[in-house]
Amino acid sequence: MSAPRFVDPSLLTETAEGPALRGSRCRDCDAYTFPAQDGCPRCTGSGTEDVALSRTGTLWSWTSQGFRPKPPYTGTAEHEPYAVGYVELPGQLIVESRLVETDPDRLEIGMPVELALVPFRTDADGPVHTFAFVGRAS
Template sequence: MPVGSQIPIAEGLFTWPASDPALIGAQCRNCEAVAFPSRETCPRCGAISMHRNELPREGNLWTWTSQGFRPKEPFCGDLLGTGAQPWFVGLVELGGRIRIESILHNVAEQELAIGMPLKLTVIPFRTSDSGDTVITFAFEPAPHITTSDSTEAAHV
């Protein structure tokens, strides 16, 4: 792999390389539960009948919180820079079937609203010792998507 490539933070977490990445989840053939990240056994019924599937790339903000300080070790990302500005983490509901914890990217606190439409993106997380950009997934505002009216949630 040439130096300066983009590499995923973990294999099998999202499709990469891809022009339109998707999170890789799994769905139980027995009870239809959806899991992320992908796994072999069902978190609901315990069956060993999970099959890999790509999760929806768009969803809605179910809840969120802010953090104004760098995470404690073993966090090794550069994505926050050196400033102490708040950054946001949210639960994003995808297709009414699963909620994914994610960094919220390209959004200001005053823009965050329960139910707001979000879309999947990838962002730089850190630079590896070999000079590669390690990327991770995040969600950012998607104003063209219609919000769902399915959730009752709150800012925590």
């Protein structure tokens, strides 16, 4: 079985616990960024290093989107509303992400979430995946 293909492989890195978002950390001021960057937006320093971001966090805020994402993240022709949230990764930063759960009654600010890889669309070469966050037991 071949490894899954991703919308943008540069956003992910492998860790012992599984895939994680690939970010960067400034060695001068300790600011984290996602996606990874060569320079620091906080102090403008150039001493950044790639880091695997936390795979778990808390849902900071969320909304439901009823429109198709912009290209190249267009998804499938059978578009359904999806949830998008801001996820706070402890001690690092807040990232914007799709959420696996779309039922508003099951989403709660402050709930624990974990990174997941999910099918996004299918093209001529097969399925293409993206990242999302899914609720986890606390």
